Amino acid sequence: MDVRGDPSDPEVVARVLGGDAEAFGLVIRRHEAGLVRFATRMLGSRDAAVDAVAESFMRAYRHLASCRDPARLRTWLYRIVANRCKSHLARRPIADVPLDDAPPVADPADSEGALERAEQVAIVERALAQLSPEKREAFVLKHVEGLSYQEMAAVTGERIPTLKMRVHRAREALLRVLEDHA
């Protein structure tokens, strides 16, 4: 139980494994936003990302008993989503909706500042889409999802030096694109 009174991930997992399937809704509410964000950055399509995350949650529910360390449920869920994204990318090498063709839609009522921000987001998304899936995954897990290298290793199954190298290369590529648009 945390300070707000919400049950911790291990407590929720125990409840679900004890037969309270409805408790899994708490797992979804707690982690869906980050997982969908991660999958969207990986797949370049929010619709495909939502499908991937939904399938991942179903898989997680079915195999919840195999989650060895419920205290690290978040990392375990990211691993399932990452694998689902890789399968998706292997079947479909090109994004469903290339980000080049799908700039963020700005509401006409948006301020000039919001439009500028939307343009900046589009630039970064395009730069991200140009990275290999491995580098994109490493950068997003590190800098967008805020995972440590140890957690990234648990998610991806890669060694920490490999992940560091991928993050470094991704930073360099992104920086180059950002400088081109400066």
Place this chain on the structure above:
Amino acid sequence: MNPIDSRIHQALDGEIARDALPPALRRTVERLEAAAGLLAAAAPVPGLEARVMAVIRQPAPSRTWRVVRWLATPHTVMVRIRPAWSLALAAVLVLLALFPLGDRGPMLGEHEGIAQFVGRFPGARSVHVVGSFNDWRTGTIALEDRDHDGVWRGVVVLPAGTYEYMFVVDGELWVPDHLAERQVADNFGRENSIVIVRAVRR
């Protein structure tokens, strides 16, 4: 791709304090963090929880149904293999193709033996062997003349015992095997050949 100053990576990885960076490098760090921050917007997905929970609330399909569904669903198989292992695997496959393990002749039961049939029939289009072992049915056991020298050969695994037989040439001409161990008169005024099959393993 031009590498950037390693101190930028160190600062972003939390290995050094960014206050220790020169102002230009600090601006680069902040720029990368700002770019990542642009990607960090996240919002719950309306309906995702309901969609997943609706599936979870359904009764679990039977194991048989899950197996059937798994077999009928296309799957992506990702294989990551080192080039050295790829070459080793290719070498093994080549060796197996050149020297197949399974080509060691017919498998024999405890009371079975091998009957070899050989006949010289130059110009024949087909030669079969018929006998008491196949109820004198034609067309079931064919001999072969692989090198087209007119000598037809065949091997049949049979239970140990004594059998009468004849050759059938081109589907119509019945002739005895003059090289057989013995001949025996049949009830039609002709002679059948005799082959004695001995069990290989006793």
